[in-house]
Amino acid sequence: MAAKAGALSVAAFGRWTLDELAGLEERVREVSPAIRSAGVFDAGRIEALDSAGAWLIDRLLGAWRARGFGVDIVGLKAEHATLLRLVAANDRAAEVARDENILLVVLMRMGRAFDRAMRDGRDLIAFNGAIVTTAAAALVGRSRLRFVPTLVHLEQVGFNALPIVSLISFLIGVVMAYQGASQLQKFGAEIFVVDLVGVSVLREIGILLTAIVVAGRSGSAFTSQIGSMKMQQEIDALRVIGIDPIEALVLPRVAALVLGLPLLAVFADIMGLLGGAVMAWGALGITPLQFVERLGEQIGPAQYFIGIAKAPVFAYLIALVGCRNGFNVKGSAASLGRLTTRSVVESIFLVIVLDAAFSIVLAALDL
């Protein structure tokens, strides 16, 4: 590119392409201040032109026009002229999203989050109502509990979860006995390990851990199963055919989980105590016979029943949240993933909150 003084003539040569653009921009910046009169742009020696190069030429020609001068283009090849016309017609200022006041953004986000939480809560209550009315209708025979799907789900959420639930419970029993032993040994009160393991496994840990594992395994599965049906319009198809999706999809899952979780909890209790007993024997020399005797004397059946009684409540909550989020899935795969994650987080959160509520209420009742 060269600029001649007097009647300003600018000649471009070489390759005007994206790869050369950085260097070309530099040259255009050098030439631009010299534009103080009408001029000529010689494009005859341009070897290659792409839309990026055409854009730069258009900007250079624009510099003439912006200062109120005319400019003649000479020597432009026909194919380059077509491209330059197309680019000139479409060159416009970039429109970007406006930056907003950060304080306002924070406030707006908080407001939106609060609004969403309230809506979620209301939706969950409404969904709960739909399940309860459908279940009630099933009880009086006006709708039905589908037996086979319920059994299939019971196998998936209950039976198939046995290995992981028992392993986790056993290990937690081991850990608690070991940690308790190292503390209680200082006081020569080793035998109290049995009380420690008994109360915590039966009353709290057994059911809580089982509920958390099931929320991660089955709550998320409910969301992804129902959610992918929603994505494929299968839910709409059910409605059109005249099948109530709550009756066909939700009720069997809720029933399976409400039945399955207490059974899993019983198993978790047994494995947790077993883990504790094994560790107490190995680390403290408390024989299994002593362990069972002490357990029978000190821990009444109330502890066990309190633990198990929480199971159906947790189960209902997990199923409710899992199914509800499934119905909330919109068209995209991203929303399916987001809601599956949310359903795990929400159900674990709600299970722990409810467990805390149980503790307070039971303490007030002196149980």
Next chain:
Amino acid sequence: MTAAQDVVIRVQGLKTQFGSQVIHQGLDLEVRRGEILAIVGGSGTGKSVMLRTLLGLKKPEGGRIEVLGVEITADQDDETLRALRRRLGVLFQDGALFGELSVAENVAAPLKEHTDLSDETIEAIAALKVAMVGLPANAGPKKPSDLSGGMKKRAGLARSLALDPDILFLDEPTAGLDPIGAAAFDDLIRGLQGAMGLTVVMITHDLDTLHAICDRIAVLAEKRVTLIGPMTAMLASDHPWVREYFHGPRGRAAQPERGREAEDRE
């Protein structure tokens, strides 16, 4: 210009298979510089596999593919392949826009990756490309999820044109568009192809597109390209599938008035 320079894609004896199922066997294809070539074929004839293979996303089981003089079936170093990819643009079926980025950022992404230009220049070129595909200026800051299907395709096209590619690949560009939108998209591709000197390779089922803008058509059947040529060659062919395709009720409806009259007189 020699014949070798004229051919931008050369496929020889291509073989692809999944497990024991052979998709292509002894497939030959040549794409000439500056043409719009359409690949047609029934479901399951491996049109999409073909496209993925040409893009180097799938390694074929046999045969030789040369794209812009680079043999992609041979072992090439990363730098060569990167330089080649930079010269190819692809519009995937639903646009394949990055959902986290705005339309303008989507178009700017290849520019940021492959050039050292300033942010202002990249922004301006991205805005230019968004305008060239016929999107309104306010589409730039929008997220892909806020766009209609037709606008998503245009945004995807803008991104594929970001680096001024030599070859543009289109996967069913008009699928899912209404007839008016599809015709407008055809015009857009023809216009851009002429102005930017693109070679276009597209997969399409749209008979209107085939009639309106395609220079040559390649028919995939019997695991290879059974027929390649302009529309007149398709209409003249007596291959049963080709006859069914171009002379079936939909094929007849899509033919321009003049051609149909001539055929009715037969």
